Amino acid sequence: MQFPKPIPAPTRTIQCYHCGRAAALSVAARSTTCAGCYRGLTLDDLVVSGRHLVAKVQTCGRVVVESKGCLIGTLIHAQGGLDVAGRLVGSVQSAGTVAIRHTAEWEGDVSAPVVVIERGARVSGRFHAGTVLRPEASDAPALAGSG
Numbered sequence: 001m002q003f004p005k006p007i008p009a010p011t012r013t014i015q016c017y018h019c020g021r022a023a024a025l026s027v028a029a030r031s032t033t034c035a036g037c038y039r040g041l042t043l044d045d046l047v048v049s050g051r052h053l054v055a056k057v058q059t060c061g062r063v064v065v066e067s068k069g070c071l072i073g074t075l076i077h078a079q080g081g082l083d084v085a086g087r088l089v090g091s092v093q094s095a096g097t098v099a100i101r102h103t104a105e106w107e108g109d110v111s112a113p114v115v116v117i118e119r120g121a122r123v124s125g126r127f128h129a130g131t132v133l134r135p136e137a138s139d140a141p142a143l144a145g146s147g
């Protein structure tokens with residue numbers, strides 16, 4: 001006779017953007033308190049599809065700037081990574097992958113382990129990245145020769 005195996009709650013590993021401490025949390029959690037520094041943490045992903053002006057963005061999730069989106073901030077700290085197809089202005093820190101799409105307009109410094117810059121992206125700033133990848137655009141428009 002076999003006992004059914006308990007189904008583990010799906011978890012994800014997050015990293016505190018204040019002190020860097022890692023923690024495993026339920027994927028359903030929206031916010032938590034860091035066990036290292038006892039500060040509150042936002043876990044939500046931020047999706048920017050319009051114009052978004054902020055002083056500071058800090059989340060353990062990801063920041064996504066869609067192609068029509070514009071994110072302007074002083075500090076953008078997305079531990080889960082960034083995916084930018086629109087405009088981003090600010091100083092970026094991430095513990096994940098920063099993807100700069102071919103449609104992106106990027107102004108600012110980046111500190112991240114991996115930065116992916118698609119061909120065609122307009123990028124200015126200083127990059128402190130462990131790895132910088134420069135692939136061809138993954139979703140290039142079918143029409144060639146736009147300019």
Ligand SMILES: [Zn+2]
Pocket residue numbers: 016017018019020021034035036037038039
């Ligand atoms: Zn902490």
